[in-house]
Amino acid sequence: MPLNLSANLGNADNFYADLLAAHDGLSKAQSDALNARLILILANHIGDNDTLREALQAAATTGAIDAG
Numbered sequence: 001m002p003l004n005l006s007a008n009l010g011n012a013d014n015f016y017a018d019l020l021a022a023h024d025g026l027s028k029a030q031s032d033a034l035n036a037r038l039i040l041i042l043a044n045h046i047g048d049n050d051t052l053r054e055a056l057q058a059a060a061t062t063g064a065i066d067a068g
Contacts, residue, residue, distance in 0.1 A: 003054040
């Protein structure tokens with residue numbers, strides 16, 4: 001299945017607010033560690049190396065998500 005690069009969150013603003021709240025009060029090192037754990041949790045949930053490789057390539061490209 002190809003990687004979905006179109007906007008796909010029901011309410012992206014809510015997720016962004018939750019993400020910011022999760023980082024609130026953390027040091028740079030703690031924030032980086034939280035991001036790393038989140039990436040690994042989501043990668044495990046996806047569970048497909050080809051999809052993850054495609055996501056890595058997309059993330060290296062500026063403006064990878066199509067806002068519609």
